[in-house]
Amino acid sequence: MKKRIKTAVVTLTAFTLLFTSPMFTPIIPEEVKAETSMTQPLRLAGTSRYDTAIQVSQSGWNYADAVVLARGDDFPDALAGVVLAKSSLVNGPLLLTETAQLSEGVLEEIQRLGATKVYILGSPGAVSEKVENTLADQGLTVERLEGTNRYGTAGEIAKAAVPQAEKVFLASGSDFPDALSISSYAAAQGIPLLLTEKKSVPEVTLETLQALGVSEVTLVGGEGVILPEVKAQLEDLDYIVDRLSGADRYGTNLEILNSLSFNTEAVYIATGAKFPDALAGAALAAQNNHPIVLAPSKAFSEEGMSYLGSRRDEGASFTLLGGWGVISYGMESIIRTGNVNPKISLQYWDGYASYETYLRQLSLIPGKATDYVDYVSPNWRGSIGTDGSLKLVWDEGSSNYKQLTNMAHGLGMKVLPLINGSGATLNTLLKSPAAREKLIGEIVVLLKNTNADGVVIDFETPLDYGDAKDPYDGVRNDLTAFMESLHSELQSMNKLVVMAVMPRMSSSQYWLDAYDYKALSQAVDYLHVMTYDHHYRTSAPGPISPYPWIKQVLTYIQGQGVDMSKVLMGIPYYGRDWVVDGKDANGNPTYNFTAFGYSKALELADSYGATITYSKYNDADPVGTPTFKYTDEKGVEHTVFFDDYTSWNAKLSIINEFGLAGVGPWAMGWVDENTAEGLFPLLNQHLR
Incomplete structure (x- = not known):
């Protein structure tokens, strides 16, 4: 027995x-x-978009002479400002605030960094004079970069960050995904990010192209986002024009990731459905030219899964931008396991x-x-x-x-x-x-x-x-x-x-x-x-x-x-x-x-x-x-x-x-x- x-x-x-x-x-x-191949992601998330931006800052910077401050309830100024944040002018984080008043914790974060200057993006309608005065009252030097609209503000940001540039990226000013996808690369390479309307390039954007001395423009997004007429308009003005695009925002994102040279030791993941948590994260990703992958609400495409799988196999680290309500537990598991x-x-x-x-x-x-x-x-x-x-x-x-x-x-x-x-x-x-x-x-x-x-x-x-x-x-x-x-x-x-x-x-x-x-x-x-x-x-x-x-x-x-x-x-x-x-x-x-x-x-x-x-x-x-x-x-x-x-x-x-x-x-x-x-x-x- x-x-x-x-x-x-x-x-x-x-x-x-x-x-x-x-x-x-x-x-x-x-x-x-x-x-089996798995990597446990880091998640940067706060109780609000403003708190998330602070957590991103604390994750990436122990000290900064200057910071960039943008409104948190809209995307254009902040995404254009990623290039400014990475520039030698700032080399610091991008923080977010409410329009009417400086959001809780932002001043404390600026003080933690030891910053002495703040670049405010947008008009007082975007970031109020009350916010500006609050900062100035603390002995901070405040400089506002603004235009008459989002296209003009993007131009002023570009001229401050990169006064001379042979090339620019041009993304839709009506929606955020394409600009977000290119933002970390643009900032890391010191290439201005400008915005355009769907059917034509705004006059203020054309003026910025001329002021910067640009000869080459890369459109970011498909023809449903930026019409062929825009390309024709620029070519008529003797600009060399090409396009990075896919079938949708996720396809454009993958085209950017596969066409451009990134440092893929680390990969940042942001939702493709909402912009707030990703804004500050783009500046963090830009520090070392890391890519930003847009995560869909439900399931990655086969190409998206393949890209993530390759990064996992290489031993890349993953950082998720936003809380569980933005990138779910299930999506985190997919990113981590490939299953x-x-x-x-x-x-x-x-x-x-x-x-x-x-x-x-x-x-x-x-x-x-x-x-x-x-x-x-x-x-x-x-x-x-x-x-x-x-x-x-x-x-x-x-x-x-x-x-x-x-x-x-x-x-x-x-x-x-x-x-x-x-x-x-x-x-x-x-x-x-x-x-x-x-x-x-x-x-x-x-x-x-x-x-x-x-x-x-x-x-x-x-x-x-x-x-x-x-x-x-x-x-x-x-x-x-x-x-x-x-x-x-x-x-x-x-x-x-x-x-x-x-x-x-x-x-x-x-x-x-x-x-x-x-x-x-x-x-x-x-x-x-x-x-x-x-x-x-x-x-x-x-x-x-x-x-x-x-x-x-x-x-x-x-x-x-x-x-x-x-x-x-x-x-x-x-x-x-x-x-x-x-x-x-x-x-x-x-x-x-x-x-x-x-x-x-x-x-x-x-x-x-x-x-x-x-x-x-x-x-x-x-x-x-x-x-x-x-x-x-x-x-x-x-x-x-x-x-x-x-x-x-x-x-x-x-x-x-x-x-x-x-x-x-x-x-x-x-x-x-x-x-x-x-x-x-x-x-x-x-x-x-």
Whole structure:
């Protein structure tokens, strides 16, 4: 018996599936690893376009003699000003402001840089005299570059930045994408960027061409944006004219990227749908002649994917300009992985761990961590008070939090601390708007102090309070209100919100009425449905997360109107060893248990010579759940259920069947080196 079990261990370690079925693909970890190439992007995003510009400035400049200041609610002046920002006249960042008053934080950023001069772009109708006076009152030298309109202002900017130029780029003054696409290159090369109308070149632009001594003009954009008449008009004036264009704004962007010589060690990504966050980023990209790629709202073209793939293969870094509302999580994953349908891997770092244990678990992720994991969730909550106070596991000033966050960030993963609660304490907290607000404030402080990227909320078994007709009405409304408020607050900080909810498979489970699954899914970035503990601590022995039951739960959730592309499916990394420990009042057996991971289950079966079989939940179960029984030295009979590569593989196949966002297993504390060797390649195969 022992020999046979040992053979099974060797077979599983070699990742050979213990079944043959057309619905499963054999696991070949090395091939999966070889095909994977990922880079974790940096994201520059603030709470507003003005704050984003400040973050861009802080990212790129420690000091600058001068800065450029443009209005943030329109694009022409700022994009023309990118060339000025890179010029020897400034060599500093491009900041944005509201028209009527200097936006919050801008003056402080100018002072941080040690700048003594500010170039304001546009007339007082673009940036008011009040803004100019505010700057002057601080002892700053202010120079305004303005024309009678956007075309004239672009001309004045060009003449200040590059007084003599043989060549200019000419883009539409009516829309931003083409000017944005060329802006970093134009600035890096010291080539003026001017603007034109669709049908003809404005007189003020022609005057600028003459003043600069230009002989060559490159039109940026297709004939639907700048008509052929413009080219003819310029050629009639003896200018050499060529054009960079594609079928649309994204095609023009790619034509620029492929036709011109950029430094592609770093690539900047901006949305092609809106301009604000990209304006200041163009000046940062221009510092070292880095390209700007325009990201569509939904999907890159084949050519766009190819360009990004080539940059990833070269080891380029990616910087995203703007928050999650501008460039979504899904789009970031596409940029990072090259997979047009990437899935999320949220790994609960550990339920309750020491600093050293967290480090050990982090070390189990093989090779490039982002081949297998996107987010890790440590549990740093010590306790939650009924007043919303949050106590952490280590002292508030402990360096452990930031050190662990930095280590995860260094591996390219995001960190989402777990905040959990249950029962009467949770109910008292939820009933109080003041307590809910306090807890949100505590979470904000936690994220700021630890540099974490968001939070996972796990509120379980809330008790009923409401009216007689709907006992859970009160707690349901308060729980949803809390999540909506939390998401609104953290979204403004560009932080992620995940909520873990208990699994439900029918309306008869009234004790789960506190969860309005649809409303909660709309108040979070991801909804983690904890599809485990079907057989739980004190239940009769049985599979913890049987395949058919998972599908029943997800079918119910789907029927509630939940967007399944936001759902993370739970799988257990743990097994349970049940024993009878007595009888209840009716004479039925009661149970207790011991929990352990996959490797321990195999060791236990081996040590007692037990035979591992696969128990099927019902006829719809394709492989079943590994199980065995043994009798210990005291004569006590044990029943064990756990999961292995075979059952995990079956469950992970459900992700694509339901179009889920990904997976959220519990928890890395049950994973050791032997388990990790096969588990992480399995995750890679299904998620990447």
